[in-house]
Amino acid sequence: MNRKLKKLLLNWKVLLLIIFVAGSIATLAVRPLTYGIDIAGGVALIAQTERPVDSSTMEIVTDSLQERLNTFGLREVQIQAQGNDIVVVKVANVTSTEEANSLKKVIESQGVFYMEFNGVIFGTGKDITYVGVYQVKSDNSWAVPFRISKEAAEKFAELAKGKPGWPVDMFLDPPADSLLVVPRSIYDLMNSTAFNANAPEAPYLIERIESAFNTTTVVYANQSAEELKRLANGKQIVLAGVGAELVDELKAMNVSVRYIPKQSGVTDEEFIKKVLGLYGPYSLGAELAQGEPQTDVQITGHASNRFQAEQEARTVYTVLKSGSLPVKLKVIGMEFISPKLGESFKTQALYAGIAALMAVLLIVYLHYRSWKIAIPVASTSLSEVIIILGIAALIKWNLDLPSIAGIIAAIGTGVDQQIVITDELLGGDKSTKITRRSSTLKRIGRAFFIIFASAATTIAAMSLLLVYFVGTLKGFAVTTIIGVVIGTLITRPAYAEIAKYLVGEK
Amino acid sequence: MAKKKAKKPGETNEFRAKKREKLRFLAEMEPKKMITYPLAVFIVALLLVAVHFPPLGIELRGGVVVTGYGISADPDQVEKWLGDQLGFSVNVESFTSVDGSKGIRVYTPANADPTQIIKALKQKYPDADYTHSEVLPTFGELAKRQGIRAIAFAFLAMAVVVFLFFRNPVSSLAIIFSALSDMIIAIALMGVFGIQLTTATIAALLMLIGYTVDSNILLTTKLTRRKEDTIEEAYLSAVSTGFTMSTTTLGALFMLWLISTSPTIDNIAIVLIFGLLADFMNTWVFNAGVLRWYLTTRGVKA
Numbered sequence: 001m002n003r004k005l006k007k008l009l010l011n012w013k014v015l016l017l018i019i020f021v022a023g024s025i026a027t028l029a030v031r032p033l034t035y036g037i038d039i040a041g042g043v044a045l046i047a048q049t050e051r052p053v054d055s056s057t058m059e060i061v062t063d064s065l066q067e068r069l070n071t072f073g074l075r076e077v078q079i080q081a082q083g084n085d086i087v088v089v090k091v092a093n094v095t096s097t098e099e100a101n102s103l104k105k106v107i108e109s110q111g112v113f114y115m116e117f118n119g120v121i122f123g124t125g126k127d128i129t130y131v132g133v134y135q136v137k138s139d140n141s142w143a144v145p146f147r148i149s150k151e152a153a154e155k156f157a158e159l160a161k162g163k164p165g166w167p168v169d170m171f172l173d174p175p176a177d178s179l180l181v182v183p184r185s186i187y188d189l190m191n192s193t194a195f196n197a198n199a200p201e202a203p204y205l206i207e208r209i210e211s212a213f214n215t216t217t218v219v220y221a222n223q224s225a226e227e228l229k230r231l232a233n234g235k236q237i238v239l240a241g242v243g244a245e246l247v248d249e250l251k252a253m254n255v256s257v258r259y260i261p262k263q264s265g266v267t268d269e270e271f272i273k274k275v276l277g278l279y280g281p282y283s284l285g286a287e288l289a290q291g292e293p294q295t296d297v298q299i300t301g302h303a304s305n306r307f308q309a310e311q312e313a314r315t316v317y318t319v320l321k322s323g324s325l326p327v328k329l330k331v332i333g334m335e336f337i338s339p340k341l342g343e344s345f346k347t348q349a350l351y352a353g354i355a356a357l358m359a360v361l362l363i364v365y366l367h368y369r370s371w372k373i374a375i376p377v378a379s380t381s382l383s384e385v386i387i388i389l390g391i392a393a394l395i396k397w398n399l400d401l402p403s404i405a406g407i408i409a410a411i412g413t414g415v416d417q418q419i420v421i422t423d424e425l426l427g428g429d430k431s432t433k434i435t436r437r438s439s440t441l442k443r444i445g446r447a448f449f450i451i452f453a454s455a456a457t458t459i460a461a462m463s464l465l466l467v468y469f470v471g472t473l474k475g476f477a478v479t480t481i482i483g484v485v486i487g488t489l490i491t492r493p494a495y496a497e498i499a500k501y502l503v504g505e506k
Numbered sequence: 507m508a509k510k511k512a513k514k515p516g517e518t519n520e521f522r523a524k525k526r527e528k529l530r531f532l533a534e535m536e537p538k539k540m541i542t543y544p545l546a547v548f549i550v551a552l553l554l555v556a557v558h559f560p561p562l563g564i565e566l567r568g569g570v571v572v573t574g575y576g577i578s579a580d581p582d583q584v585e586k587w588l589g590d591q592l593g594f595s596v597n598v599e600s601f602t603s604v605d606g607s608k609g610i611r612v613y614t615p616a617n618a619d620p621t622q623i624i625k626a627l628k629q630k631y632p633d634a635d636y637t638h639s640e641v642l643p644t645f646g647e648l649a650k651r652q653g654i655r656a657i658a659f660a661f662l663a664m665a666v667v668v669f670l671f672f673r674n675p676v677s678s679l680a681i682i683f684s685a686l687s688d689m690i691i692a693i694a695l696m697g698v699f700g701i702q703l704t705t706a707t708i709a710a711l712l713m714l715i716g717y718t719v720d721s722n723i724l725l726t727t728k729l730t731r732r733k734e735d736t737i738e739e740a741y742l743s744a745v746s747t748g749f750t751m752s753t754t755t756l757g758a759l760f761m762l763w764l765i766s767t768s769p770t771i772d773n774i775a776i777v778l779i780f781g782l783l784a785d786f787m788n789t790w791v792f793n794a795g796v797l798r799w800y801l802t803t804r805g806v807k808a
Binding site: 038046048086097098101330331332333334335336337348349351352355356357358359360362363364367368369370373401402404405408409411412413415416417419420423426446449450453454456457458460461462463464465473476480503 | 518519521522525620636639641644645648666671706712715717721727743746750753755759762765766767774
């Protein structure tokens with residue numbers, strides 16, 4: 001008996017199952033599961049482009065949306081393109097309906113892009129007529145060529161004459177007509193040569209945005225909501241990393257207000273750029289400072305490594321492109337779930353899962369009147385759940401409710417097939433021990449024919465769901481496929497071995 | 507779990523034999539009846555689907571749903587009160603979570619503003635938790651088209667794989683028809699019980715394909731590849747396995763439905779229960795009838 005048990009445990013199919021379960025538990029321990037917004041809370045917005053676009057345009061649309069939503073200071077923004085006209089935006093930790101609606105506005109409004117020099121706006125997104133493919137050279141310098149309209153070129157030539165090395169700024173969705181409330185350190189940085197490229201004599205960033213966008217910057221010194229309202233004088237108030245507690249009060253006073261949190265690990269300089277939607281400043285090249293209008297220009301930069309250079313070039317490319325975003329988006333669906341409810345969803349899914357497993361255990365027992373069959377069936381299914389969850393954690397799949405339904409589906413077919421294996425092993429009631437022994441292999445083979453056929457059909461059907469279905473069902477297809485693959489390759493073969501040991505020939 | 511003392515190996519088999527005897531009435535049914543009864547049910551279901559299609563959920567139709575958790579109120583009263591407040595009519599239904607807490611769902615047409623509804627509700631129930639979903643008819647149209655496409659393609663994929671595995675038109679077509687009939691009956695029952703067609707229930711209908719194929723492949727394999735038993739014995743052995751499978755899955759789904767209060771999981775469970783009940787008939791009566799008729803007329807070692 002003991003030797004047989006040892007043999008069973010050393011069987012490679014059983015070993016594989018044990019390794020996978022252990023690996024999954026380890027994975028879950030170091031990398032906890034992430035949940036979809038329907039469990040963790042947040043908002044999902046489904047937007048449609050006004051007309052179908054090709055995949056490269058779609059990429060620009062999603063990239064520029066990412067850039068623009070980042071300026072909102074949201075921690076987790078997930079943007080997925082689906083098909084040729086759908087963009088799904090998922091944002092975690094959005095707690096109020098107002099916030100969700102402002103996201104909707106950002107998605108639906110096209111990015112507002114400005115080119116500014118010396119406090120004067122000389123061009124907008126409309127003035128960018130063409131953006132070339134960016135180049136990254138072997139010395140990690142990069143260049144993004146683009147073309148601007150004749151009017152913008154003329155205006156720029158006049159402004160820039162004799163000012164080589166001065167800062168050229170580009171903005172995407174800057175807070176125009178605003179009172180910008182910042183901490184002292186940020187104020188001092190904006191009011192210094194830090195953003196002046198190679199020209200200390202040029203006006204500081206704080207003056208440039210005041211003159212270009214009518215955006216006034218003040219230091220936060222625990223002003224009351226009333227004081228800020230008076231200072232704003234009808235303008236929008238942008239609270240940058242300070243005064244979060246004033247938001248509700250100001251809203252109640254009918255002041256348009258936006259709070260942008262400063263995340264840890266973000267430097268003051270990065271934070272300023274994010275708040276202002278600032279790209280640059282870029283130093284003005286000498287050849288553009290001669291007063292001659294140039295329509296074909298380029299932005300160049302240099303990074304410490306190739307990856308960095310790619311990234312910088314790509315960002316500039318995206319920003320320039322999004323200034324003249326080729327298509328408009330319309331939000332056609334929105335789902336909003338408050339995070340408080342997520343906790344109860346999670347515990348409920350857990351309870352429901354345990355209850356279903358208990359039901360399986362009990363019903364299988366009632367059918368066979370044998371715990372020797374019921375316990376392995378239920379625990380094999382449990383290990384299947386653990387492995388699916390482990391893989392989900394490994395590939396950082398966001399578990400949403402449809403994903404959980406997919407796991408249920410996989411477990412359901414899993415139990416079915418374990419029953420097929422068991423019945424094949426037990427054989428007909430009339431068969432004698434000798435015939436049963438001689439046909440065990442054949443019977444198991446037949447069980448696996450059934451299992452493979454049904455796995456093949458399920459995978460075929462679910463792959464099509466994955467490819468052709470938009471919206472929220474991808475999770476369902478993914479977890480079902482993972483479950484079926486795990487089941488066919490790992491848990492069912494191991495169960496067959498265990499069942500052979502427990503009910504098979506003695 | 508405490509380990510029970512080992513039972514005699516014979517006990518399990520004895521019990522299974524008893525179960526098998528109980529299912530013998532199915533084996534003694536005439537193949538002709540086995541084919542015609544399920545066909546009649548299929549036609550009734552088809553008619554039901556034609557005259558009473560399940561209602562479309564908001565993600566397929568477009569609309570706004572506001573859910574308020576922790577509100578215990580008479581839905582009719584809220585409906586009237588909210589309608590007066592907002593100036594347009596709304597639909598309100600109440601629900602109870604498993605922990606005993608109550609809540610309401612407010613349904614309105616697509617052009618309504620959910621913020622306005624939440625604001626109105628907050629006057630009366632300031633402590634409740636609110637969520638909302640909003641779908642424009644354009645997306646509804648899109649989701650519907652894609653739902654139909656997903657089901658059609660999944661069905662085709664299933665049919666192709668089944669053909670590849672069995673390479674026999676009669677048994678393959680019987681499986682495909684069973685899957686179709688399962689789906690139609692499930693949709694008809696959804697209509698009867700007023701369960702909405704949503705992306706989640708479409709997923710459940712797709713899941714049905716998987717379960718159907720499982721049981722049908724089991725039956726077909728047992729009957730056509732059987733080496734040792736008579737058709738009747740092979741059928742009995744398959745149907746008793748099928749019975750175990752169906753009851754186990756049904757039990758698990760029932761628990762899921764009972765415990766969960768998430769509409770997504772509830773609806774998936776219920777549609778699967780409908781489909782699996784239909785599947786029991788379609789596999790073990792209809793498909794078995796077809797196969798028995800086919801195998802006996804072909805005169806294969808019956």
